[in-house]
Amino acid sequence: MTTANPENDFNNSPLRGLGGAPAVGTEIKVFAPATVANVVCGFDVLGFAVNEPGDEVIMRVTDKAGITISKITGDNGRLPLAAEKNTVSVSVQHYLESIGRTDIGLDIELHKKMPIGSGLGSSSASTVAGLFAIKSLLGDDTDVAKLLPFAMKGEEMACGHGHADNVAPALLGGFVLIRSYEPLDVIRLPHPKDLYCAIVFPDVDVPTREARQIIRDKIYMKDAVTQWGNIAGLVSGLYTQDIDLIGRSMKDVLVEPVRSMLIPDFYVMRELAMKAGAVSFGISGSGPSVFAFTRDEETARNITQMLQSHLADIKIASNAYVSTINDAGPRVL
Amino acid sequence: MTTANPENDFNNSPLRGLGGAPAVGTEIKVFAPATVANVVCGFDVLGFAVNEPGDEVIMRVTDKAGITISKITGDNGRLPLAAEKNTVSVSVQHYLESIGRTDIGLDIELHKKMPIGSGLGSSSASTVAGLFAIKSLLGDDTDVAKLLPFAMKGEEMACGHGHADNVAPALLGGFVLIRSYEPLDVIRLPHPKDLYCAIVFPDVDVPTREARQIIRDKIYMKDAVTQWGNIAGLVSGLYTQDIDLIGRSMKDVLVEPVRSMLIPDFYVMRELAMKAGAVSFGISGSGPSVFAFTRDEETARNITQMLQSHLADIKIASNAYVSTINDAGPRVL
Numbered sequence: 001m002t003t004a005n006p007e008n009d010f011n012n013s014p015l016r017g018l019g020g021a022p023a024v025g026t027e028i029k030v031f032a033p034a035t036v037a038n039v040v041c042g043f044d045v046l047g048f049a050v051n052e053p054g055d056e057v058i059m060r061v062t063d064k065a066g067i068t069i070s071k072i073t074g075d076n077g078r079l080p081l082a083a084e085k086n087t088v089s090v091s092v093q094h095y096l097e098s099i100g101r102t103d104i105g106l107d108i109e110l111h112k113k114m115p116i117g118s119g120l121g122s123s124s125a126s127t128v129a130g131l132f133a134i135k136s137l138l139g140d141d142t143d144v145a146k147l148l149p150f151a152m153k154g155e156e157m158a159c160g161h162g163h164a165d166n167v168a169p170a171l172l173g174g175f176v177l178i179r180s181y182e183p184l185d186v187i188r189l190p191h192p193k194d195l196y197c198a199i200v201f202p203d204v205d206v207p208t209r210e211a212r213q214i215i216r217d218k219i220y221m222k223d224a225v226t227q228w229g230n231i232a233g234l235v236s237g238l239y240t241q242d243i244d245l246i247g248r249s250m251k252d253v254l255v256e257p258v259r260s261m262l263i264p265d266f267y268v269m270r271e272l273a274m275k276a277g278a279v280s281f282g283i284s285g286s287g288p289s290v291f292a293f294t295r296d297e298e299t300a301r302n303i304t305q306m307l308q309s310h311l312a313d314i315k316i317a318s319n320a321y322v323s324t325i326n327d328a329g330p331r332v333l
Numbered sequence: 334m335t336t337a338n339p340e341n342d343f344n345n346s347p348l349r350g351l352g353g354a355p356a357v358g359t360e361i362k363v364f365a366p367a368t369v370a371n372v373v374c375g376f377d378v379l380g381f382a383v384n385e386p387g388d389e390v391i392m393r394v395t396d397k398a399g400i401t402i403s404k405i406t407g408d409n410g411r412l413p414l415a416a417e418k419n420t421v422s423v424s425v426q427h428y429l430e431s432i433g434r435t436d437i438g439l440d441i442e443l444h445k446k447m448p449i450g451s452g453l454g455s456s457s458a459s460t461v462a463g464l465f466a467i468k469s470l471l472g473d474d475t476d477v478a479k480l481l482p483f484a485m486k487g488e489e490m491a492c493g494h495g496h497a498d499n500v501a502p503a504l505l506g507g508f509v510l511i512r513s514y515e516p517l518d519v520i521r522l523p524h525p526k527d528l529y530c531a532i533v534f535p536d537v538d539v540p541t542r543e544a545r546q547i548i549r550d551k552i553y554m555k556d557a558v559t560q561w562g563n564i565a566g567l568v569s570g571l572y573t574q575d576i577d578l579i580g581r582s583m584k585d586v587l588v589e590p591v592r593s594m595l596i597p598d599f600y601v602m603r604e605l606a607m608k609a610g611a612v613s614f615g616i617s618g619s620g621p622s623v624f625a626f627t628r629d630e631e632t633a634r635n636i637t638q639m640l641q642s643h644l645a646d647i648k649i650a651s652n653a654y655v656s657t658i659n660d661a662g663p664r665v666l
Binding site for chain 2 (some may be wrong): 045215219220222227230249254
């Protein structure tokens with residue numbers, strides 16, 4: 001993987017700051033954010049990070065080379081403790097190999113603070129937390145963007161595709177465009193500061209692999225033209241902080257009509273959200289989580305309450321989160 | 334046609350400044366610019382105006398209600414003098430009807446200063462010049478953007494589609510995104526001031542209708558994703574004045590591979606231009622004109638010379654133009 005973007009040059013300069021090994025017993029706790037990929041009209045190329053929810057990783061230096069996972073919470077037993085099967089440890093292992101430090105011993109605790117299979121970049125958040133933890137433990141002061149290829153390795157393992165539209169915003173924070181994969185070219189986009197995000201996760205099962213498979217391979221050119229007019233409008237609205245333009249650009253004529261079938265009462269929820277003052281409404285990643293942009297926190301909270309109430313009426317449990325866009329990415333707690 | 338964009342609200346406020354009728358004999362001369370539509374990765378939604386070439390319209394107030402065309406130059410006899418068949422007079426007629434001023438008499442001279450069927454928005458430039466002339470004659474001081482629906486009527490007559498990717502930049506100047514047609518939503522994009530455009534027209538026949546018909550109706554989703562990653566990158570580069578990003582985003586995996594077949598030695602010309610320092614290279618509109626962005630005028634002139642020399646070698650006549658992006662749109666001469 002090479003890149004033509006000097007600011008995101010993941011390969012050409014070495015990782016730095018790797019002189020000393022951290023003392024055995026040294027411990028660090030890291031948070032990494034959930035992310036909303038696709039952002040309605042940016043299928044596979046856009047994503048943004050939120051402040052809530054997110055995952056936490058506690059990483060300890062041990063005296064025995066290699067990585068162990070001693071504890072995972074919040075996953076209802078769904079994630080593997082075996083280090084060679086867990087996306088967090090696999091990504092960290094790739095990173096250690098790339099810097100020639102497989103001599104280091106690490107133990108990892110993973111605390112899932114968001115539902116798995118929710119369409120909120122659950123595996124990406126865990127992976128990014130793990131990578132940021134080892135980078136911080138080693139005092140590696142290179143640009144955090146250099147961790148992206150390692151995070152993508154974890155994503156490939158988690159969902160069968162090395163997509164970056166969750167890991168890139170989880171790692172870099174903010175709103176991110178993946179312009180190209182070959183070469184990898186990641187662009188940070190600005191956004192209005194007063195944009196709130198209301199997220200509701202209806203607790204139904206929509207595995208990422210299956211959600212991808214129902215998308216058509218072939219599409220009409222005229223629909224693609226509609227879609228790229230809209231993504232160009234969305235990017236323009238992000239630069240000019242034009243929330244109206246952002247809202248009217250967030251339309252998806254290609255993926256949403258198919259994926260929405262997997263989400264209970266998607267169009268009812270959309271109507272509720274838009275009537276309550278949402279700027280836009282759509283599927284987060286491959287779903288089933290949905291999200292709305294709003295101009296203020298109160299509207300976002302009203303929307304999550306209405307949607308959760310509606311889901312409860314149709315006997316579906318849900319979680320809800322209200323957040324601004326997270327510009328910081330992962331952080332040491 | 335309605336719009337959700339208050340800045341481009343073409344219908345909701347009346348055209349103004351129509352109190353007095355101009356005196357018989359009053360004359361105005363207007364220039365309107367050529368335009369490059371599609372801009373490689375923005376098929377049907379992007380376009381920009383250049384300073385050179387452009388068309389000129391001379392409009393005179395006569396004493397007999399109705400529109401006549403007394404002279405057309407530079408068209409090799411290809412354009413109709415009959416007012417009901419000429420895009421310029423038809424657009425002006427639509428405008429006069431919309432403001433209830435069909436009592437006015439007008440004579441039009443059209444001076445084509447660019448080749449017809451060149452992919453440089455020839456009909457759009459003429460139409461915009463005509464509309465700007467009547468607006469100026471009448472002292473109509475509404476936003477020039479309100480002329481867009483009338484210009485699109487002319488475009489519909491000229492090439493069978495009411496596209497706006499030539500007329501909008503010809504009318505508004507600069508770099509323009511047509512986010513949506515229904516409702517019409519036109520966004521002006523910024524651009525680096527030091528971006529030069531080298532245009533070469535190889536004198537071969539590529540009618541717009543035929544150039545549209547060879548484009549496939551159905552495309553692969555993965556190619557569409559590549560395309561909208563690139564248009565998002567291009568828009569981002571325009572806002573951040575990042576000429577490298579503009580260059581690497583200007584790739585077209587969908588339309589160019591098909592339309593380039595209609596252009597003599599397209600890939601040879603691209604290689605020549607890129608080796609000579611072009612930022613990007615592609616087809617202007619539906620071709621056969623090609624264009625390159627460069628960082629300076631000298632490189633642009635070198636490229637036009639090399640391409641014209643190559644075309645001469647293969648016995649094809651050509652015209653060439655070097656220009657910055659025209660931000661003013663039409664102007665009274």
